[in-house]
Amino acid sequence: xxxxxxxxxxxxxxxxxxxxxxxxxxxxxxxxxxxxxxxxxxxxxxxxxxxxxxxxxxxxxxxxxxxxxxxxxxxxxxxxxxxxxxxxxxxxxxxxxxxxxxxxxxxxxxxxxxxxxxxxxxxxxxxxxxxxxxxxxxxxxxxxxxxxxxxxxxxxxxxxxxxxxxxxxxxxxxxxxxxxxxxxxxxxxxxxxxxxxxxxxxxxxxxxxxxxxxxxxxxxxxxxxxxxxxxxxxxxxxxxxxxxxxxxxxxxx
Numbered sequence: 001x002x003x004x005x006x007x008x009x010x011x012x013x014x015x016x017x018x019x020x021x022x023x024x025x026x027x028x029x030x031x032x033x034x035x036x037x038x039x040x041x042x043x044x045x046x047x048x049x050x051x052x053x054x055x056x057x058x059x060x061x062x063x064x065x066x067x068x069x070x071x072x073x074x075x076x077x078x079x080x081x082x083x084x085x086x087x088x089x090x091x092x093x094x095x096x097x098x099x100x101x102x103x104x105x106x107x108x109x110x111x112x113x114x115x116x117x118x119x120x121x122x123x124x125x126x127x128x129x130x131x132x133x134x135x136x137x138x139x140x141x142x143x144x145x146x147x148x149x150x151x152x153x154x155x156x157x158x159x160x161x162x163x164x165x166x167x168x169x170x171x172x173x174x175x176x177x178x179x180x181x182x183x184x185x186x187x188x189x190x191x192x193x194x195x196x197x198x199x200x201x202x203x204x205x206x207x208x209x210x211x212x213x214x215x216x217x218x219x220x221x222x223x224x225x226x227x228x229x230x231x232x233x234x235x236x237x238x239x240x241x242x243x244x245x246x247x248x249x250x251x252x253x
Contacts, residue, residue, distance in 0.1 A: 003235035005140070007032030010083050014066055014123055015093030017044035019196030020146060023227035024090055029057030031231060033088065036079040038064040038123075066093050066119035067111075076126040087134035088234055089127045091120045091168075092146040098157045098207050109160050116164035120145060120171070128179070135183035140238040143179065144230055145172045147190045149246060157207055165190075169244075176243060185241040187233050192248035194221040218251045 011028050015021035017039035029035045029052045037045045037059055045061035052059035060082050064075035079086060095115045097108035124143065135141040150162040151169040172188040179186055193214055202208045214220075226247060233242045 003031045003231050005235040006231065009033040009088050010086050011088040011090065012036045012038060012079060012086050012127060013090045013092060014038045016048065017041040020223045020226045021092045022048055023223035024092060024230050025059065026052060027227040027231045029059055030055065034058040034083055036060045036062055036083060038062050038075055040065050066122055067114045069122060072122045072126050085134055086127050086130040087139055088142045089123065090144045090230060091123050093119060095201055096161050097201055098161060099204050100157050101159050112160055112164050117167045120168055131184045132182045141184045142234045143184065144187045144189060144234060147188050149190050149192045149248065151190055187242055188244045189229060190246045191221055191226050192252045193218055194223060194226060196223055218249050220249050221247065
């Protein structure tokens with residue numbers, strides 16, 4: 001879908017090396033936005049930036065680990081040096097590591113909290129001043145947090161993942177009270193079952209098989225489906241905030 005309102009926007013997309021992040025970056029760029037691609041996998045980012053450029057778009061590959069504050073600071077500087085002020089941030093980076101809480105996987109809990117919640121906060125910290133300034137100049141300014149239906153739908157063995165996503169959804173709601181009066185829109189998007197690489201980090205064979213079975217049984221969303229919703233959300237007139245969207249495969253809804 002063509003969204004003329006995205007032309008001349010300057011965007012940051014985290015988790016841009018795969019899945020929803022890659023699809024969102026491509027969609028925004030194809031609609032005329034300049035897109036800074038943030039993720040850890042440099043080769044993936046370079047290839048994506050080259051693809052976007054070949055298609056006539058503008059993209060900047062910025063290797064960054066959102067669990068590391070110095071890395072986020074360096075990434076923000078690289079984006080500002082190349083593109084100046086940012087007016088669109090898509091907080092998409094996330095990790096899903098299901099296991100029973102009784103397994104006591106502190107390593108997984110720490111990684112999910114540090115990526116899904118604290119990592120998102122680091123990105124908010126890095127670019128909120130940009131968003132507020134852009135809005136103050138009369139431009140459209142957006143912060144989009146990609147959460148999950150696991151924020152409010154309960155799945156056994158996904159308790160900590162769900163808790164991090166519930167926290168991200170709650171954070172978005174609270175940020176609206178702080179940023180909304182400054183004309184910065186904050187939107188939460190909660191996808192259901194989506195065909196991405198998220199399940200590849202699961203080290204529990206039974207849970208990996210269970211997720212694979214769901215993906216076989218239910219025609220899942222594609223990353224492009226979610227990216228299309230992101231693009232629609234941020235291309236509305238600046239006084240319209242689609243604050244909370246839940247997008248599910250029809251058979252899961």
